[in-house]
Amino acid sequence: MSVIDVEHLTKRFGKVLAVDDVSFALQPGTITGFLGPNGAGKTTTLRMIVDLVQPTRGTARVLGGRYRDLARPWTRVGALLDASGFHPGRSGRNALRVVARSSGIPDERVEQALELVELTAAAKRAVKGYSTGMRQRLALGCVLLGDPEVLLLDEPGNGLDPEGIRWLRTFLRGRAAEGKTVLVSSHVLAEVEQTVDDVLIISKGKLVAQGPIGQLAGGASPVVRCRSPQAGRLHELLAGRGAAVNRLDEALAIRGPSAADVGQLALDNGIVLHELLTEQPSLEDLFLQIAGTRRAGQ
Amino acid sequence: MIDLLKAEVLKVRSTRTALGLLIAALLIAILPTVLAVLLIPKEDLVQTEGDLIAVLGVMPAASLVPILCLVFGILSMTNEYRHGTISYTYLTAPRRGQVIVVKLVVCAVIGAAVMLVTGLLALVTATIGTEARGLDLGIKAAEVTDWEMVRDVALVLLTTGLATAFGVALGALIRHQVVSVAGTLIWALAVENIIAGLKPTVGQWLPFTAFLQVVVNAEEAETVAGVPALSSLEAFGVSVAYIAVASVAAVYITMRRDVT
Numbered sequence: 001m002s003v004i005d006v007e008h009l010t011k012r013f014g015k016v017l018a019v020d021d022v023s024f025a026l027q028p029g030t031i032t033g034f035l036g037p038n039g040a041g042k043t044t045t046l047r048m049i050v051d052l053v054q055p056t057r058g059t060a061r062v063l064g065g066r067y068r069d070l071a072r073p074w075t076r077v078g079a080l081l082d083a084s085g086f087h088p089g090r091s092g093r094n095a096l097r098v099v100a101r102s103s104g105i106p107d108e109r110v111e112q113a114l115e116l117v118e119l120t121a122a123a124k125r126a127v128k129g130y131s132t133g134m135r136q137r138l139a140l141g142c143v144l145l146g147d148p149e150v151l152l153l154d155e156p157g158n159g160l161d162p163e164g165i166r167w168l169r170t171f172l173r174g175r176a177a178e179g180k181t182v183l184v185s186s187h188v189l190a191e192v193e194q195t196v197d198d199v200l201i202i203s204k205g206k207l208v209a210q211g212p213i214g215q216l217a218g219g220a221s222p223v224v225r226c227r228s229p230q231a232g233r234l235h236e237l238l239a240g241r242g243a244a245v246n247r248l249d250e251a252l253a254i255r256g257p258s259a260a261d262v263g264q265l266a267l268d269n270g271i272v273l274h275e276l277l278t279e280q281p282s283l284e285d286l287f288l289q290i291a292g293t294r295r296a297g298q
Numbered sequence: 299m300i301d302l303l304k305a306e307v308l309k310v311r312s313t314r315t316a317l318g319l320l321i322a323a324l325l326i327a328i329l330p331t332v333l334a335v336l337l338i339p340k341e342d343l344v345q346t347e348g349d350l351i352a353v354l355g356v357m358p359a360a361s362l363v364p365i366l367c368l369v370f371g372i373l374s375m376t377n378e379y380r381h382g383t384i385s386y387t388y389l390t391a392p393r394r395g396q397v398i399v400v401k402l403v404v405c406a407v408i409g410a411a412v413m414l415v416t417g418l419l420a421l422v423t424a425t426i427g428t429e430a431r432g433l434d435l436g437i438k439a440a441e442v443t444d445w446e447m448v449r450d451v452a453l454v455l456l457t458t459g460l461a462t463a464f465g466v467a468l469g470a471l472i473r474h475q476v477v478s479v480a481g482t483l484i485w486a487l488a489v490e491n492i493i494a495g496l497k498p499t500v501g502q503w504l505p506f507t508a509f510l511q512v513v514v515n516a517e518e519a520e521t522v523a524g525v526p527a528l529s530s531l532e533a534f535g536v537s538v539a540y541i542a543v544a545s546v547a548a549v550y551i552t553m554r555r556d557v558t
């Protein structure tokens with residue numbers, strides 16, 4: 001059974017179609033990256049899953065039912081949707097206690113969550129004195145209060161320093177190892193690339209790709225990079241053969257032909273190459289390729 | 299519901315808004331009493347000796363504290379939107395109607411408690427002040443247990459609680475804090491008075507005029523509001539009707555609104 005089941009989810013805000021017929025299902029114990037540029041519809045989709053936003057059409061089911069029908073939902077689903085969602089005058093500890101009390105979670109669990117996100121020392125301080133990274137960690141602590149089996153995290157890396165990002169990766173892997181299901185949205189692709197099993201890519205409200213990360217990356221064409229003092233001449237030749245080429249001074253990034261094809265073309269035309277290599281596409285390449293295709297198709 | 303009640307009480311306790319309300323209410327209630335006791339010539343006080351309890355002890359608290367409590371009610375709801383805590387509130391309790399009902403109840407109790415504390419303190423201040431000047435405030439044991447007096451005090455406390463709850467409902471309907479607070483105060487302190495001045499028969503039925511007619515007794519209301527006054531019980535009934543309508547509208551609209 002799917003942990004999260006989204007079918008034909010659509011949301012229109014006046015004239016703006018924020019989410020357009022999005023469908024996906026998440027299996028237990030997986031980490032899924034929900035990727036897309038700012039304004040693509042990630043947050044709106046997540047908010048529809050947890051009933052904060054009413055869909056114009058379609059349904060979202062969590063653990064077999066609607067979020068609002070879950071008993072003590074915060075102990076089943078943890079959602080980080082807005083790290084600034086704390087009263088600035090309330091202490092970090094009390095901010096968590098408020099959430100814990102409304103879910104019937106004991107105060108001891110608040111102390112454990114503060115410990116886990118390394119905020120025990122700052123727990124007495126008012127949230128207004130927290131840095132962005134501390135607020136983000138407080139929000140993560142809040143999500144962990146009920147030890148939920150499903151985590152929905154909207155841009156959890158925002159405001160975290162490199163050490164924090166690494167901590168987040170370890171944290172997410174740890175949750176998946178415990179059999180929990182994680183849906184993590186981000187527009188910083190490198191942030192989730194090393195963490196996720198599957199990806200959902202959304203652009204302009206539409207889901208444009210989904211599947212295991214290896215499978216999607218395998219479907220993207222590799223990039224051939226080369227450097228040549230005659231880069232302009234090589235660019236013309238490659239473009240004439242229908243290759244997609246980006247040039248910066250002596251460096252070329254080529255999509256279409258293989259490295260062998262590029263090397264042969266350079267040899268046949270007496271062009272000197274200083275560097276020639278094939279680069280496997282990253283998630284970022286894949287995303288840009290898909291987003292670019294959509295843009296070109298519009 | 300119990301979990302929500304506990305969370306709501308902690309929300310109130312863990313910020314300075316409620317404490318600020320109490321301090322402001324105490325100042326507003328006691329300051330006029332202290333100034334009146336100190337500055338009004340004794341012969342003028344003697345002339346109003348029969349009404350001293352109303353003039354010095356109860357009036358300032360009874361007429362100003364409900365307005366403060368109303369603003370507190372608005373803040374307790376609009377702060378949730380302003381600071382984004384509403385997301386966590388509805389994530390932990392997705393049945394939004396229950397959240398609003400609990401907030402209405404908790405704020406109503408706080409409003410009534412603040413009125414009780416400030417009223418008592420104002421009365422004590424007035425008693426001490428008048429006795430120091432050789433006057434009798436006129437409180438007799440028999441009057442304290444008199445049914446009408448008990449009823450009037452109960453109505454004042456209830457109405458202040460309901461005014462606070464009315465603020466919660468208004469805050470849920472108009473989520474923008476500045477618009478909500480400023481709009482309500484302008485309506486309560488200016489627009490209703492203008493309407494009451496131009497059309498007294500209409501003015502007495504308006505919400506804040508109705509509240510006022512409960513918290514000061516009917517005779518005083520005629521002076522304060524400048525309109526033919528409803529009796530305390532009639533005004534209380536009108537107040538309850540307004541609050542019921544506003545609360546139902548708040549629940550209905552909150553359940554359908556997106557939290558973005």
